Every structure is written in structure tokens, then in C-alpha cells.
Amino acid sequence: MTTIVTDVLVIGGGLAGERTAIEAASRGLRCIILSLVPPKRSHSSAAQGGMQAAMGNMAESQGDSPDVHFEDTVKGADWGNEQDVARKFVTLAPIAIRQMSYWGVPWNRVVAGPRTLPDGRVIEEAKEKEGLIAARNFGGTKKWRACYCSDGTGHSLLYAMDNVAVELGIEVHDRVEAVALIHGGERCFGAVVRDLRTGELRSYIAPATVIATGGYGRIYGLSTNAVINEGTGMIIAQDTGVVPLGNMEAVQFHPTGVVPGDILVTEGCRGDGGYLLDKNEHRFMVDYEPAKKELASRDVVSRRMVYHMRQGYGIDTPYGPHLWLDIRHLGKEHIETNLRDVAEICRDFLGVDPVHQLIPVRPTQHYSMGGVRTDSEGRAYGLKGLYAAGEASCWDLHGFNRLGGNSLAETIVMGMVVGETVAKDRAGTDFTFQERCAIDTQKQVEERIRKLLRGGGKEYVFDLRNRVSDILMEKVAVFRNGKDLEKAVEELQEVYERAQNLGLRSNGLGPNPEMASALRMPGMVRVALTIAYGALQRTESRGSHYREDYAHRDDVNWLKRTLATWQPGAKLPTLNYEPVKITELPPGERGYGEAQGQAPQAQAAQKEAIHG
Amino acid sequence: MARTLHFSIFRHNPYDPQSVPRMQSYTLDETPRATLFTTLNRIREEQDPSLQFDFVCRAAICGSCAMLVNGRPLLACKTRTEELPETITMHPLPFFRLVGDLSVDTGSWFGEMEQRVESWVHQQHSFDPNGLEERMSNDKALEIYELERCIECGCCLAACGVALMRPDFLGAAGMLRVARYLADPRDHRSEAQVLEVLAPDSAVSGCVGFLACDDFCPKNLPLEEQWAFARRWLLAHGALSDNRPTPQRIG
Numbered sequence A: 001m002t003t004i005v006t007d008v009l010v011i012g013g014g015l016a017g018e019r020t021a022i023e024a025a026s027r028g029l030r031c032i033i034l035s036l037v038p039p040k041r042s043h044s045s046a047a048q049g050g051m052q053a054a055m056g057n058m059a060e061s062q063g064d065s066p067d068v069h070f071e072d073t074v075k076g077a078d079w080g081n082e083q084d085v086a087r088k089f090v091t092l093a094p095i096a097i098r099q100m101s102y103w104g105v106p107w108n109r110v111v112a113g114p115r116t117l118p119d120g121r122v123i124e125e126a127k128e129k130e131g132l133i134a135a136r137n138f139g140g141t142k143k144w145r146a147c148y149c150s151d152g153t154g155h156s157l158l159y160a161m162d163n164v165a166v167e168l169g170i171e172v173h174d175r176v177e178a179v180a181l182i183h184g185g186e187r188c189f190g191a192v193v194r195d196l197r198t199g200e201l202r203s204y205i206a207p208a209t210v211i212a213t214g215g216y217g218r219i220y221g222l223s224t225n226a227v228i229n230e231g232t233g234m235i236i237a238q239d240t241g242v243v244p245l246g247n248m249e250a251v252q253f254h255p256t257g258v259v260p261g262d263i264l265v266t267e268g269c270r271g272d273g274g275y276l277l278d279k280n281e282h283r284f285m286v287d288y289e290p291a292k293k294e295l296a297s298r299d300v301v302s303r304r305m306v307y308h309m310r311q312g313y314g315i316d317t318p319y320g321p322h323l324w325l326d327i328r329h330l331g332k333e334h335i336e337t338n339l340r341d342v343a344e345i346c347r348d349f350l351g352v353d354p355v356h357q358l359i360p361v362r363p364t365q366h367y368s369m370g371g372v373r374t375d376s377e378g379r380a381y382g383l384k385g386l387y388a389a390g391e392a393s394c395w396d397l398h399g400f401n402r403l404g405g406n407s408l409a410e411t412i413v414m415g416m417v418v419g420e421t422v423a424k425d426r427a428g429t430d431f432t433f434q435e436r437c438a439i440d441t442q443k444q445v446e447e448r449i450r451k452l453l454r455g456g457g458k459e460y461v462f463d464l465r466n467r468v469s470d471i472l473m474e475k476v477a478v479f480r481n482g483k484d485l486e487k488a489v490e491e492l493q494e495v496y497e498r499a500q501n502l503g504l505r506s507n508g509l510g511p512n513p514e515m516a517s518a519l520r521m522p523g524m525v526r527v528a529l530t531i532a533y534g535a536l537q538r539t540e541s542r543g544s545h546y547r548e549d550y551a552h553r554d555d556v557n558w559l560k561r562t563l564a565t566w567q568p569g570a571k572l573p574t575l576n577y578e579p580v581k582i583t584e585l586p587p588g589e590r591g592y593g594e595a596q597g598q599a600p601q602a603q604a605a606q607k608e609a610i611h612g
Numbered sequence B: 001m002a003r004t005l006h007f008s009i010f011r012h013n014p015y016d017p018q019s020v021p022r023m024q025s026y027t028l029d030e031t032p033r034a035t036l037f038t039t040l041n042r043i044r045e046e047q048d049p050s051l052q053f054d055f056v057c058r059a060a061i062c063g064s065c066a067m068l069v070n071g072r073p074l075l076a077c078k079t080r081t082e083e084l085p086e087t088i089t090m091h092p093l094p095f096f097r098l099v100g101d102l103s104v105d106t107g108s109w110f111g112e113m114e115q116r117v118e119s120w121v122h123q124q125h126s127f128d129p130n131g132l133e134e135r136m137s138n139d140k141a142l143e144i145y146e147l148e149r150c151i152e153c154g155c156c157l158a159a160c161g162v163a164l165m166r167p168d169f170l171g172a173a174g175m176l177r178v179a180r181y182l183a184d185p186r187d188h189r190s191e192a193q194v195l196e197v198l199a200p201d202s203a204v205s206g207c208v209g210f211l212a213c214d215d216f217c218p219k220n221l222p223l224e225e226q227w228a229f230a231r232r233w234l235l236a237h238g239a240l241s242d243n244r245p246t247p248q249r250i251g
Ligand SMILES: Cc1cc2nc3c(=O)[nH]c(=O)nc-3n(C[C@H](O)[C@H](O)[C@H](O)COP(=O)(O)OP(=O)(O)OC[C@H]3O[C@@H](n4cnc5c(N)ncnc54)[C@H](O)[C@@H]3O)c2cc1C
Pocket: A011, A012, A013, A014, A015, A016, A017, A034, A035, A036, A037, A039, A042, A043, A044, A045, A046, A047, A048, A049, A050, A051, A052, A153, A154, A176, A177, A178, A179, A212, A213, A214, A215, A224, A225, A226, A228, A229, A232, A233, A264, A366, A367, A389, A390, A391, A392, A404, A405, A406, A407, A408, A409, A411
């Protein structure tokens, strides 16, 4: 048995994992980063839009401050988030932006002088701000606050971050997968890791283990996430039986992922006047939302699209049904300049020329608000020595809806915080490690592998994966109701049974991809069940969680967070709840103008929350 | 009419004692708007779950999926089957160590390159969390961004005749990384360090100017221009003699 010992084991080499490691390393701890892929290929590189921080350098961001950013974040979250976390976050975000600049990120800068916005307004950028970090507009925010690098914000951030990790000599072990946490019921001791090049197992022992494994989007087959975002970090946390996942039912969708490939095309298309058409090339949003049409909020548009496809108006393809996005009438010049990225995606990946042709789109899973529940300093609930950061975590900045641009900022700010926490917790404490735990955990994983290699059962991993994806997309996506959710839970439980009976069709040796998928599969079904069951129990609508049968936010009964653990041998997660921490801003209207008002009883709750 | 596509794919699993390097055939009906990402995944799911390849972003952003398709290095995720003939041959990228089938280990090579060129900003002062950011013109920011768009896919090295003959070659990717820091006013590395990295035969002096790197770069990075810039920089610092011409596109 190969064993590697370190001070801090960071599982995940995206922005959150690397920032955590950098903070801990610069405080004198030895860190090892594990990643499924070379770190710079992590999903973080794909974020294009921007990173929110109240820098206030633009004409359209005058008057911006951490306070305004705080308010936008809490409203976005539909009051489902932790306000002390949000406060800490908005305060640190500008420092994070400047530090990334110091580390080499070429943020776009303010150019002084007048300019004309797409809507015809003329604004004047101030002379004294010339050369400071610029920002662009993003949905759901009062001020222009999204700092950006052309069309590659995530790429530039991740490369700069990785450079710092290289400079500090932080060890990176890539093409490996953490497959189980080593723990003794109260304390985490590290992880058992499978080398994806060779298939070998190793144990990593560390007083501090950080889960920074990103979102679980790919459990929903159709997702804008990278294909490696399969929720493995949440799986190994939940596998311990003692670490809860928070608010897993909070899942964000994006109305326009292209078909096939699910690559996101920006909301700018609709913002600039694009239409959505059905199979008869009819502009159906006019029927559903006569006032706002395509400009209704992200959630509303997604719901209408799904409803319309269910009525049989989608275009059928081998990849399932879709609708059309039509931007032809915006004209060649507008498309080639203001929507250049969209035009490139269409041409490169679809062979569609959006100047003359329709773009195939459908609502697609986009962001995981839920994750490994931690306190406001990043310590996971349930096990000492375990931490989480980034999209994999739920210190709960986002509540039931993440604001665009807040997640990049979260990865970096939380990395700073968690790296510091790890160093603080480590100082002056002894680490005694129970070797038995590592041996036992590794043996259990070995046994799972042996069973699959011996031939195992009859079930084919890709069949099960597609089944999970279909159930979630159909019944646990933008429209939810009690009947469908019950059915989804039942069907997922069947899949879970079948997942105990997986067999391989290939030999499973070395870097064999079927083996890697088969090892993940049961955990993926558990996560799917956690999402579906949490959604079934939550009899209200909040943020992205929309129940047709409970269309209102219910602050009397549901101003609380779902905590889901999975007991060994159980068929369903155990759900507990904890109150949401409201320190500054009592629940109120989000002001998004969607037809999702509050139930009357909520007003009473608001009063309570102010006083309580 | 939907075409039937015939694939011939390089197969070898170094961790399977029975495995021998070989070409394997697969046949598949073409679906509309398919890319090699959707297609290879269909082959894996429907015909052969052992087939290895690497995709992460499937949007030409992460650089994971470079391979040789009908002999040319390219990003598979950005290649539509429509653009290809009915018979499609696929090999892993040369130059990098094989992981298995179409998967190669680019990460280790790029990690070593980054150590070699010291791929980080060499700052002279420490970060002040209470200060304002250093000002920079937007044009400068855009210039730096343009030079750091490389996604480390490895196509430039796989296409390069010099790299195939000398494994220690810095390649276009390494040269471009140095150029990125030379363009950055925040970077204060010493000239001696740059000379040491760029001057030897394993770097700029070794480039013979075929510029296949420039032809095959899937991000259309300005590699031809940057090789010329690197040569001029070395000339200006007395590290190249004038009698070797700046590379011109040959053929
Ligand atoms: C298309 C798209 C566009 C986006 N645009 C924006 C934007 O403009 N602004 C914004 O703020 N946010 C954006 N987001 C969201 C944002 O990109 C992510 O939330 C963020 O990058 C997540 O970073 P992370 O470090 O938490 O995880 P990731 O970057 O996903 O990294 C996860 C890491 O964990 C590793 N890993 C996973 N499992 C294991 C395991 N078991 N063992 C070892 N390693 C493992 C992976 O290899 C990877 O290195 C966007 C998201 C999408 C899908």
C-alpha cells in the first residue's frame, strides 16, 4: 500500500482548490493538490463572463459598494443564504480582484471618455478612473460589477492562479481521483485515491483535507458544465455517513444551451432582441409572457420553454427535442460585433451561421448551489479536519440562486478563507492518525474494484447514467411538482438497486474509462436521490426551486436549509434542517418582476425575522 | 442523406499486458451537427466502453482533446464530422507520452515547461491588500491577454518537425509564454534569465522556421509574429548573430 503524507490535501485543482492551497502554503504548510485533469483544464477555465466585486470604477458603477453587492446577493439567493457569509464575501471580493491583478491577470481597464451603449445611451467614463479595473453589466445586479478579461475571464484567472502554485512549488498530482475519504467517524485523515493513468490505489494522509471538486452538473446529462463535473467530491463526503450536503435541491438552469453539446450561448442574445421559436417557427413566448416575452427572467423563460416542448412543439432530433433561437433579424453587423462569441460557437460547434440560420437550444443545467455544508470559515459539518471550498461547498453564499459572476469570486474568496482556517486549526495541534482507518478504507475500495473485475453483475454503467439523467431532466429540473418528484424518487431508487449490480463489458484495466465510471455510478445515484428527495420535501418555491403545486416562497415554514446525510445501507438520505442566518436584510421582494409573489403568511414571518 | 462514417482508431492500453498497438475500425451513422466529441462518446457508449480519449470543456477552451485526425493535429471537440470525409483515421498526438488510445499526457510536459521558463509574474514588491490596483492601459491589458490565450493543447508541438527530433525543444508554447511576460509591465525578470531560456538551440535558435505551429494552432495565436519578436529580442541583446535570417514561412 503506497501512502503519502502531507499537511494539507486539497482535492481539486480549479480556482477554489488552487487558491486554498496557495493560502495554506504561504502560511508554511505543505500542500498537495489532486486533480482529475491537469489543473488548468478544470472547469473554472470555461467561465467567460466575469467576476463580481464592487470596485466602483465605471460610470455605471458609481455608488456601488460592498453594501449594494450584499443586497444583490441576498435578493438573488431569495433569502436562502447565510448573510454573515455574504457580508464577508462582498468585503473580500475587491481585494481578491486586486490580488489576481498583482498575480498577472490582465483585467480589462477603464478607458476614459464618452461611449454609446447598445441601447443608445451615451455615458462618460471618468478621467481619474482611467487604467483602473473595468467592469461590465450582468443580470440581477444593480451596478456594473463584473470584472472581466475579454472573453476568457476564467482562463486568465486559472492560469494566473496556477502560475502562483508553480512558483510556490505546490505539488500537483493530476489524473487522479479521490474515491473515498479516510475517517474514524469523528475525524478525517485524508483520502484513498485512484490513479487514472494506471488504475492503482494510494492513500494520502493529512490532518486537513479540502474538498474543492466543483459542481455536479453532469449528473444531469444535459449540462453546461465540463464533462468531468460529476459530483465526486460530494459523493465521497456523503459516503462518510456523517457529513451533510446542504440544499442539494437548489439547481440553476440556463435557458439557452446549444444542441448537441450543451454549450452555453449568452443571455445577451435575448437581451439584444433575439426570439425563441418552436417547430412551426412560431414566437411562442409572446403567448405566455405578453409583456416581457423573451426578456422574462431566466427561470421563467426556461420553464416556458420546457412546457412548450412538452406540448409537442419542440423539434425532434437524435439528441432529444429542442427549440430555436432566432437572432437573424439583428443583422450581420450586430451579430459579428456584439454577439461575436455566439456566432463563433454556432459556426465552430454546430456548423450553423446565425446570420442566416436558426440556433438549436434548450434549457440546460448550469450551476449547483448545494454542496458539502461548512461553517462560515469552511469547516465541513460532521468531521474534524475536513473542509470544502468553491462550487463543491455550501458555506451558503448563493442560497437558492447564484448571481452570475458571484461564483468565480466565491472560489477565490473562499479559497483565501479556507486556506487561513486550515492554517489556524493546524497551529499547535497534534495529529494522531489511526492507520487502521486507511487500511480498511483502501481495502473496501479494492473490494469494489475486484468485484467489478471479476465480472460483477449485468447492468451497463452508461445505461444507468443515461437513465439518471433522463429522470432528473424530466422530473427534477425547472418544473417540479409533488407527483413527479415522488415518481422520480421511486425511479431513482430502482436505478440505485440496479447500480449495486454493475458489470463491465471491457476488461477494466489501467486507465479504462468504464471502470472509472462504474466506480462513480452508485454515488451519482445517491446524489441524484438527494436532489430529488430534498426537492420533494421542500413544499415551497424559492429561487431556482420552483414547485408548480407550491408556487410561493414560504418564509414561515421554509426559511431553512436542507442538510442531507446518507446512513450506511440506507435507501434514501436522512434530511435535517437548520435555520438560515439573517443578520442584516429581512426577507422581502426580489424585485425581478416575475409572477412569483409571496404567500400572505410570509409577511408575518418577515416581521418575525426582523425582530428575531 | 445521412452518411455512414468509417473510423479507424489507434488502440493501445499500456496497462493491459495483452494489449498490442493496433488500429481498430468502428462504423457509425452520422447525426446532424455532430462533432468528434459527440461521436467518440457515442462509440464509447454504444460500441466500446474501453475506448480512451480526453474531453473536459468540449468547447475549445481547456485544451484536453487534441489528437491527430487524418494526420492533422486538431481539437476534436471543435471538429464537426461534416467537415471530414467518410473515412476518418485517429491517432493520439505524437511528442507526448501515451496514456492509452487517443489520450496523451500533456500535463507533465507543460508543467515542466512552466518551471523552465519560470511562468509567473516576477514582482518586485509584495501585495498590499489595502492599496489600489496598479494602473494599466486597456490596450496593454488586451495585448497581454492576446499572448496568454494559449490553452496548452499541444498541437504546436505535435506539428513541429524540430520537436519531434529533439524532445527538449521549448516549442511555440514555451516561447509564447516568455513573450507574454516580456510584454507585461508588472514582470521584472532579469534579461539573463530570458537569455538563458530563449537563446539555446533547444529554444529560439533551434527553430528552423517551418511554422507548422502557426498553421495548426487551433486558437490562431500569433505564433509566426512572436517567433520573429523573440529573434529580434535575442538579436538586440547580442545573443544571435545577424547572419541567421528571421524565419520566413518556407513552403
Ligand atoms: C459555461 C459556464 C460559464 C460560467 N461562467 C461564469 C462566469 O462568467 N462568472 C462566474 O462567476 N461563474 C461562472 N460559472 C461558474 C464557475 O465557472 C464555477 O462555479 C467555478 O469555476 C467552480 O470552480 P471550482 O474551483 O469550485 O471547481 P472546478 O473549476 O470545477 O474544479 C474542480 C476541480 O476538482 C477536480 N476534481 C473533481 N473531482 C475530483 C476527485 N474526485 N478527485 C480529484 N480531483 C477532483 C477537478 O479535476 C478540478 O480540478 C460558469 C459556469 C459554466 C458552466
